Amino acid sequence: MILARPRALRKNGVLSMNKRNIDYIGRYNQRKFYKRVDDKLSTKRLAVANGIAVPDLIGTIFVQHAINDIPKMVRGLPGFVIKPAKGSGGKGILVITKMEGDRYFKPNGDEVLHDELYRHVSNVLSGLFSLGGNPDVAIVEGLIQFDPVFEGYSYEGVPDIRLIVFKGFPVMGMLRLSTAASDGKANLHQGAVGVGIDIGTGKGLHAVQFDNPLDFHPDTQKKLTAIAVPEWDTLLHTASRAYEMSGMGYLGTDMVLDKNRGPLLLELNARPGLAIQIANNRGLLGPLQHIERLGDEPMSVEDRVTYSKEHFCF
Amino acid sequence: MHSKKPFYILVALLFILGVSTCLYRSVEHHVPFLPGQQVQSWAVDAKVSFQGSGKPVEASFSLPQDPAYEVLVENTTSPGYGFSISNADNQDKRAIWSKRAASGRQDLYYKVTLIPTGQTKIAASEEPDAPTPYIWPATEKAAAEQVTQEVWDHSATNLSFAQQLNKEFNATERSQNVELLLSGNSATKLFINILHNKAIPAREVSGLYLEDQRRRQELVNFVEIYNEGQWYLFNPNDGTQGRPENLLLWGQSGKSVLDVIGGTNSQVSFSMLQDTRSALATSIDILRNNDALSFSLYQLPLEEQSLFKGILLIPIGVLMVVFLRVLIGIKTSGTFMPVLIALAFIQTTLFTGLVGFLLIVACGLMIRAYLSQLNLLLISRISAVIIVVIGIIGVFTLLSYKLGLSEGLTITFFPMIILAWTIERMSILWEEEGPKEVVIQGGGSLLVATLAYLAMSASWVQHWVFNFLGIHLIILALVLVMGQYTGYRLLELRRFKPLAGE
Ligand SMILES: Nc1ncnc2c1ncn2[C@@H]1O[C@H](COP(=O)(O)OP(=O)(O)O)[C@@H](O)[C@H]1O
Numbered sequence: 138m139i140l141a142r143p144r145a146l147r148k149n150g151v152l153s154m155n156k157r158n159i160d161y162i163g164r165y166n167q168r169k170f171y172k173r174v175d176d177k178l179s180t181k182r183l184a185v186a187n188g189i190a191v192p193d194l195i196g197t198i199f200v201q202h203a204i205n206d207i208p209k210m211v212r213g214l215p216g217f218v219i220k221p222a223k224g225s226g227g228k229g230i231l232v233i234t235k236m237e238g239d240r241y242f243k244p245n246g247d248e249v250l251h252d253e254l255y256r257h258v259s260n261v262l263s264g265l266f267s268l269g270g271n272p273d274v275a276i277v278e279g280l281i282q283f284d285p286v287f288e289g290y291s292y293e294g295v296p297d298i299r300l301i302v303f304k305g306f307p308v309m310g311m312l313r314l315s316t317a318a319s320d321g322k323a324n325l326h327q328g329a330v331g332v333g334i335d336i337g338t339g340k341g342l343h344a345v346q347f348d349n350p351l352d353f354h355p356d357t358q359k360k361l362t363a364i365a366v367p368e369w370d371t372l373l374h375t376a377s378r379a380y381e382m383s384g385m386g387y388l389g390t391d392m393v394l395d396k397n398r399g400p401l402l403l404e405l406n407a408r409p410g411l412a413i414q415i416a417n418n419r420g421l422l423g424p425l426q427h428i429e430r431l432g433d434e435p436m437s438v439e440d441r442v443t444y445s446k447e448h449f450c451f
Numbered sequence: 452m453h454s455k456k457p458f459y460i461l462v463a464l465l466f467i468l469g470v471s472t473c474l475y476r477s478v479e480h481h482v483p484f485l486p487g488q489q490v491q492s493w494a495v496d497a498k499v500s501f502q503g504s505g506k507p508v509e510a511s512f513s514l515p516q517d518p519a520y521e522v523l524v525e526n527t528t529s530p531g532y533g534f535s536i537s538n539a540d541n542q543d544k545r546a547i548w549s550k551r552a553a554s555g556r557q558d559l560y561y562k563v564t565l566i567p568t569g570q571t572k573i574a575a576s577e578e579p580d581a582p583t584p585y586i587w588p589a590t591e592k593a594a595a596e597q598v599t600q601e602v603w604d605h606s607a608t609n610l611s612f613a614q615q616l617n618k619e620f621n622a623t624e625r626s627q628n629v630e631l632l633l634s635g636n637s638a639t640k641l642f643i644n645i646l647h648n649k650a651i652p653a654r655e656v657s658g659l660y661l662e663d664q665r666r667r668q669e670l671v672n673f674v675e676i677y678n679e680g681q682w683y684l685f686n687p688n689d690g691t692q693g694r695p696e697n698l699l700l701w702g703q704s705g706k707s708v709l710d711v712i713g714g715t716n717s718q719v720s721f722s723m724l725q726d727t728r729s730a731l732a733t734s735i736d737i738l739r740n741n742d743a744l745s746f747s748l749y750q751l752p753l754e755e756q757s758l759f760k761g762i763l764l765i766p767i768g769v770l771m772v773v774f775l776r777v778l779i780g781i782k783t784s785g786t787f788m789p790v791l792i793a794l795a796f797i798q799t800t801l802f803t804g805l806v807g808f809l810l811i812v813a814c815g816l817m818i819r820a821y822l823s824q825l826n827l828l829l830i831s832r833i834s835a836v837i838i839v840v841i842g843i844i845g846v847f848t849l850l851s852y853k854l855g856l857s858e859g860l861t862i863t864f865f866p867m868i869i870l871a872w873t874i875e876r877m878s879i880l881w882e883e884e885g886p887k888e889v890v891i892q893g894g895g896s897l898l899v900a901t902l903a904y905l906a907m908s909a910s911w912v913q914h915w916v917f918n919f920l921g922i923h924l925i926i927l928a929l930v931l932v933m934g935q936y937t938g939y940r941l942l943e944l945r946r947f948k949p950l951a952g953e
């Protein structure tokens with residue numbers, strides 16, 4: 138049988154796309170707060186105002202003719218990233234990891250010519266990668282130097298840590314590692330590897346690529362479940378704080394560990410994907426319903442993290 | 452959490468309203484459930500003839516009035532005559548021909564086309580007045596009263612009285628009394644007289660047996676008896692009861708079928724022909740006759756009608772997309788793009804459409820690859836692609852015309868802007884994720900478009916969406932219900948397969 142029985146999935150508390158949309162996103166995420174998470178620039182400002190560290194903002198490009206300023210903007214930096222403010226799923230993200238004078242190179246070593254860069258940013262501004270195809274702005278961000286603990290686990294790209302935060306409780310976590318297929322980005326449907334992480338300890342549990350379980354990184358052959366994410370508590374706290382900051386009840390936080398600056402908040406997602414369940418080999422519905430049963434008693438960030446670590450560990 | 456009750460009530464109401472309007476259309480307006488359904492129709496010609504004597508004439512001829520047959524078309528040919536139709540109390544519909552002076556043999560024609568309605572019962576709109584009792588002549592009085600009394604004793608209701616009487620009239624060995632009475636009266640007259648004597652409403656009616664390709668047919672007499680809101684048909688001449696098959700009731704008022712003032716030797720004869728015609732066209736004709744068409748799409752000019760035929764298919768395509776996305780989980784590039792492609796397929800037919808779509812997109816992608824080197828703004832690049840698409844379509848149309856491939860000409864039905872955007876998206880996809888993803892996403896969209904096309908092109912679907920507008924309320928209800936479905940999608944059962952076991 139290639140199909141699972143719906144009853145078996147329900148028994149294991151697997152959250153379906155329709156249920157996520159109707160019962161969680163639809164019910165706990167208010168329309169008026171979407172702007173805070175759908176626009177990465179707003180998220181950045183909000184995070185800074187709340188004392189949450191984010192990657193450096195080098196500049197923003199609002200109009201076509203400003204594209205030519207980019208070389209000046211990034212001169213002397215080790216690398217940079219251009220992304221659409223309203224993009225999602227890794228679309229339209231250009232990662233430059235190596236610069237030789239005014240020549241730019243992607244993580245896989247391919248050179249990005251100025252013409253290509255110009256066209257790419259122009260596409261970003263036209264809204265080609267944005268939700269609903271609306272005109273957008275391009276963000277130029279400092280390159281994250283990932284923490285050496287991930288050396289060998291991530292191929293040509295920065296791994297990011299995704300946490301599902303429900304009503305302020307981190308309920309499930311996953312480490313996403315880029316691969317040759319995902320081209321320097323850690324988005325799962327582009328081919329990144331997802332490693333389920335134990336909420337209680339920050340240790341690796343299971344790994345998937347393209348929704349299929351696997352044990353070793355396809356490019357570096359390192360054993361994926363042996364991984365342990367450092368500064369796990371800080372990550373949980375930051376994620377939990379994102380709830381108050383964004384007002385979103387059902388939230389996906391993307392964070393990275395910078396070699397020098399420690400945990401940084403990359404972005405927030407109002408519609409986080411469901412593959413995290415496969416990476417954890419566990420359904421989301423159990424923890425979600427657990428928290429729904431708790432009622433609306435307000436709890437501090439500290440208490441929520443402690444509660445989550447205790448109840449949602451393996 | 453707020454209650455979902457009002458939502459389900461709304462959906463149920465929409466559903467019930469949709470179903471009942473459909474049923475109403477079918478039962479009340481006889482709109483057939485299936486396209487291409489045929490109904491029988493009867494063309495009946497009545498020929499009224501009489502001898503004129505140079506004086507003013509007025510011929511009054513009763514017309515068919517029978518709930519079992521619906522009049523579709525009627526007309527008369529009677530050169531030189533004034534003509535009108537009178538309909539006293541909606542009971543007695545008659546044709547009136549008149550002329551100042553008529554001499555010699557006169558032939559007047561009345562033609563009517565009738566559709567069986569399947570309604571064989573004759574309901575009385577109001578209770579008829581009790582008839583004035585018939586006075587028997589002295590010679591018959593004793594016999595008549597005896598027969599009446601005997602039958603009366605053996606019966607319980609008006610209906611059973613008539614049944615017994617009918618039996619008595621047609622028994623193999625009739626009583627002497629009956630023999631006596633029948634020797635001086637026609638069976639029909641006598642039957643009515645006896646009933647009237649007992650104050651039972653009864654009347655004489657004429658009927659015509661409809662048989663294909665018959666000529667010179669005559670009317671046959673029947674008696675109608677009133678019993679509890681309904682008229683029952685008896686034939687005292689042969690002792691049968693009830694409506695024979697293919698009987699058309701002609702004059703039902705109890706008055707004479709043909710009255711000619713100023714003429715002699717009047718008679719009427721009938722010829723008839725059976726025919727089949729489209730059930731749908733028939734029901735539209737009937738609606739038009741009854742002026743019931745006032746709120747129907749058939750009122751619109753033909754061009755708008757055919758436009759609406761296309762528009763009303765969109766809900767089906769949309770339903771298909773919602774179904775495939777919410778219940779199956781297929782991803783498409785551009786939510787409703789497949790519906791528009793499917794609409795184009797309806798014009799082009801599936802095979803030509805698929806080939807045309809692939810050709811245009813493939814050519815478009817090649818040209819787009821060149822445009823991408825020019826570093827254009829998105830807006831001008833899309834515009835360029837639109838113009839290129841139009842060019843491609845033009846070239847293909849011309850080419851297929853030259854080659855004599857008439858199917859190729861329909862390629863112009865593709866929505867060009869949608870094609871341009873499809874090409875743009877596919878080309879970005881190609882650059883970002885490689886040709887494999889293009890095939891997957893493009894294939895998914897084409898699959899959905901094909902399925903939507905198959906649903907929309909089924910002839911009974913097209914028939915339904917246009918003739919039973921209630922179906923759209925049902926679709927609305929279905930879409931709303933699917934919008935509440937929180938279960939697993941079919942493809943999720945595969946995706947989450949690793950999570951099912953231990
Ligand atoms: N500043 C950066 N430096 C290095 N890599 C980055 C940077 N920003 C994003 N990335 C890579 O791109 C991926 C997607 O970025 P993210 O901001 O989450 O956008 P999206 O909404 O498209 O997922 C990240 O997981 C990371 O691997």
Ligand SMILES: [Mg+2]
Nearest residue numbers: 226227391404
């Ligand atoms: Mg992300």
